[in-house]
Amino acid sequence: MSSTRTRQLGCLVVEGPHDAELCYRLLSTSGLKRVKLLSLLEPAFEPLVPTQFPHGDDLQKRMPVPLFLQNEQWAIAIHNAVGDSRLVNALEETLALLPAQDWGGVGLMLDADHDGSPAQRFDAVIRTMEAKHLDLPLPKQPGQVMEGTPRVGVYVLPDNQLTGTLEDLLLDSAEIQFPDLLPLALQYVDDAIVRGQLPASHLEDCFKPSGHKKAVVGAMAAVFRPGKAVQVSIQDNDWLRGPALNLPRIQAVRSFLHQLLLDRNVAV
Numbered sequence: 001m002s003s004t005r006t007r008q009l010g011c012l013v014v015e016g017p018h019d020a021e022l023c024y025r026l027l028s029t030s031g032l033k034r035v036k037l038l039s040l041l042e043p044a045f046e047p048l049v050p051t052q053f054p055h056g057d058d059l060q061k062r063m064p065v066p067l068f069l070q071n072e073q074w075a076i077a078i079h080n081a082v083g084d085s086r087l088v089n090a091l092e093e094t095l096a097l098l099p100a101q102d103w104g105g106v107g108l109m110l111d112a113d114h115d116g117s118p119a120q121r122f123d124a125v126i127r128t129m130e131a132k133h134l135d136l137p138l139p140k141q142p143g144q145v146m147e148g149t150p151r152v153g154v155y156v157l158p159d160n161q162l163t164g165t166l167e168d169l170l171l172d173s174a175e176i177q178f179p180d181l182l183p184l185a186l187q188y189v190d191d192a193i194v195r196g197q198l199p200a201s202h203l204e205d206c207f208k209p210s211g212h213k214k215a216v217v218g219a220m221a222a223v224f225r226p227g228k229a230v231q232v233s234i235q236d237n238d239w240l241r242g243p244a245l246n247l248p249r250i251q252a253v254r255s256f257l258h259q260l261l262l263d264r265n266v267a268v
Contacts, residue, residue, distance in 0.1 A: 006073075007042055007044075007070060007074055007075040008075070008104040008262075008263065009042070009044060009045075009074075009076075009098070009102060009103050009104055010074060010075070010076040010104055010105045010260070010262070011076070011094055011105070011106040011107070012076065012077070012078045012106070012107050012108070012257070012260075012261065013078075013079045013081050013087050013088075013094070013107070013109070014078060014087075014108075015080075015081060015082075015083060015084050015109070015110050016080060016081075016082065016083070017229070017231040018166050018230055018231050019111075019166055020067050020078045021231040021234040021235050022166055022234060022240065022253070023257060024067060024069060024078065024235065025235065025239070025240040026240060026245075026257055027076060027257055027258075027261070027262075028069070029245065030071075030262060032069040032070060032074060032076060033069065033070065034067065034068070034069060035068040041068055041070075042068070042070055042075035044075070044098065044102065045066075045068060045075060045077055045098075047097040047098060048066055048077055048094065048097055064080075064090075066078055066079045066080075067079075074261065076261055077094070079091075079094065084110050084111075084115075087108050087110060087125065088108070088128045088129055088132060091129075091134070092134060095134060100134070100135060100136060100149070100150055101150075103150035104151065104261070105145075105150050105151040105152070105153070105260040105261045105262075106136070106150050106151075106260075107145075107151075107153040107154060107155065107256075107260045107261070108125060108153075108154045109155045109156075110155075110157065111158070111164065111165040112156050112158075112162070112163045112164060112165075113163070113164065113165045113208075113210045114208075117163060118156035118159075118160050118161055118162070119141075119142065122141065122142040122154055122156055122160075125154055126138055126154070136148075136150070138152060139152060139153055141160075142154055142156040142160040143155055143156070143160040143252070143256055145256065145260045151259075151260055151263070152260075155253065157169070157253070159249045159252060160252075163209070164213075165213070165214075167210055167214050168210075168213065168249070169247075170217050170234070171213060171216065172250065173239050173240065173244040173247060173250065174220065174239070177238050177239065177242070181220055182216075185217075185219040185223075188219055189206075189215045189216050189219055193206055218230055220233075221233035221234075221237075224236070224237045225237070
């Protein structure tokens with residue numbers, strides 16, 4: 001890492017925008033702020049900002065600009081891989097722009113909604129990383145941060161043990177943050193499915209492994225931020241604030257992020 005650089009760099013690749021906002025909220029407790037202006041961005045990150053449109057041949061594709069967070073000490077790039085199949089590819093592309101030795105920590109965050117248990121999903125990711133010869137110190141189990149240059153970790157939501165997604169953590173939070181709204185959202189979704197007289201084709205997503213939980217979270221977010229995506233509610237509302245930060249599964253994610261990206265080996 002450059003001796004003149006004042007910030008430690010960190011990179012995290014996640015599956016989607018909800019996961020990126022989860023990480024933003026949990027890292028913001030250490031004073032990291034979202035960077036909105038290129039003029040304020042850590043200079044080392046400029047190679048990560050696309051300079052041509054379209055990116056590739058797809059005019060509809062969102063420009064792959066990471067979510068940048070920084071303060072005086074740390075600068076973090078959170079990449080939305082837009083699906084689990086591109087997680088390792090996105091990391092490989094980032095390391096091609098900024099080599100591994102420039103980073104303090106790099107990691108991947110995925111979920112265990114389908115395609116196997118958390119252990120199986122972790123093993124598949126590690127095999128892909130090995131096949132690409134990324135020259136990284138690879139962890140031996142999900143949730144572990146492997147020390148080295150850089151530190152490396154892979155986290156499988158919701159807790160590296162059970163099948164699920166980010167929504168499991170949000171529903172953990174809702175039990176204490178929104179105890180009156182949660183049962184109303186649950187009842188609404190259940191009534192809509194059972195008594196809504198909707199064609200089966202309209203309910204396909206609800207019957208996916210985490211579809212019901214996603215529908216409940218979406219119903220609650222629609223109350224907080226009408227017409228906005230769930231990630232806006234994660235950013236703006238109290239899902240990941242106050243007492244929710246002390247819930248065991250949320251605390252575990254937060255500790256992982258701090259150890260991986262901020263080099264903190266103490267409880268947060």
